[in-house]
Amino acid sequence: MAPHDALLGWDEDTTAEAYAEFTRKFPMYGATSSDLAHRAELTSSRLVVDLCGGAGATAQAILELVPASAQVISVDNAAAMQRVGRRIVSDPRLTWVTAAAEDLADHVPSGADAVVCNSAVWKTQVPQVLAAVHRVLRPGGRFVFNIGGGFAGVRHPDEVNTRTGPSLNALILQVAADDYGYIPPAVPQSSPKLSLDVITKQLANAGLTLLSTEVTAQHSTMAEKKAWLSIPVFARPAGGFTHTQRMDILNKAYVATTPDTPTVTSWLVVLAQRPW
Numbered sequence: 001m002a003p004h005d006a007l008l009g010w011d012e013d014t015t016a017e018a019y020a021e022f023t024r025k026f027p028m029y030g031a032t033s034s035d036l037a038h039r040a041e042l043t044s045s046r047l048v049v050d051l052c053g054g055a056g057a058t059a060q061a062i063l064e065l066v067p068a069s070a071q072v073i074s075v076d077n078a079a080a081m082q083r084v085g086r087r088i089v090s091d092p093r094l095t096w097v098t099a100a101a102e103d104l105a106d107h108v109p110s111g112a113d114a115v116v117c118n119s120a121v122w123k124t125q126v127p128q129v130l131a132a133v134h135r136v137l138r139p140g141g142r143f144v145f146n147i148g149g150g151f152a153g154v155r156h157p158d159e160v161n162t163r164t165g166p167s168l169n170a171l172i173l174q175v176a177a178d179d180y181g182y183i184p185p186a187v188p189q190s191s192p193k194l195s196l197d198v199i200t201k202q203l204a205n206a207g208l209t210l211l212s213t214e215v216t217a218q219h220s221t222m223a224e225k226k227a228w229l230s231i232p233v234f235a236r237p238a239g240g241f242t243h244t245q246r247m248d249i250l251n252k253a254y255v256a257t258t259p260d261t262p263t264v265t266s267w268l269v270v271l272a273q274r275p276w
């Protein structure tokens, strides 16, 4: 089943504005985007695609590395995210295309040197996206993306060793149960949505070569986690709460933590290539 944020919410101004503000104040999306852009080896590129580019944090990281003559195309299906992106990322090399990642090849010329996709691929129909990426990449072109640790089923050792009490998510569920009588849905034990095994097979099926993978750690704080959980599309718990109620639950949960408590997010970073 797709995560709830994949189904609704990205094409809403409240989410787009809150997301962009979060990326301005906190390093997470800028840092993960910059990591991917460096792995894509963009210094002599002519055409780069920012896939599921949202409000432009990844495009910014790409623009820092591509030559002055390069073209960058940011593709996302949420017009609201791109409206905010157009306002804050202004660069003559950047074009915005509102389209589904699955339809990438209908909107982007072939011959791209790289496709970079930060913090999004598991929200898409991955086999279709990989086929489209194969069509737009030039031979030897790179596809660089990451998968959230929970969706890939990986945890960096730093995440395992940095447990400093209950997570904010656990506290949210507790407050929701205590104050709102919330009963979490019984979720059957399931395997990760996009494990290394699964993505390896899907890349091969799409004709893409897996060059490397790495589990990375994003070090952060409870304050950043709280800010992230305030973005409407990420606010919890899922189900029949208003955003105001979710923020009430979050604020009460946050009281049981301290702002500088360290938190760690794991990522599976994947570097693939269209064969020469």
Ligand SMILES: C[S@@+](CC[C@H](N)C(=O)[O-])C[C@H]1O[C@@H](n2cnc3c(N)ncnc32)[C@H](O)[C@@H]1O
Pocket: 006, 010, 011, 023, 029, 033, 051, 052, 053, 054, 055, 056, 057, 058, 075, 076, 077, 078, 081, 099, 100, 101, 102, 117, 118, 119, 120, 123, 124, 125
């Ligand atoms: C967490 S944001 C990442 C945005 C950007 N890459 C960054 O790092 O800031 C996820 C983005 O994926 C987009 N997205 C999700 N599914 C998509 C799909 N099937 N096609 C195009 N965009 C999609 C959402 O609209 C959202 O803007």
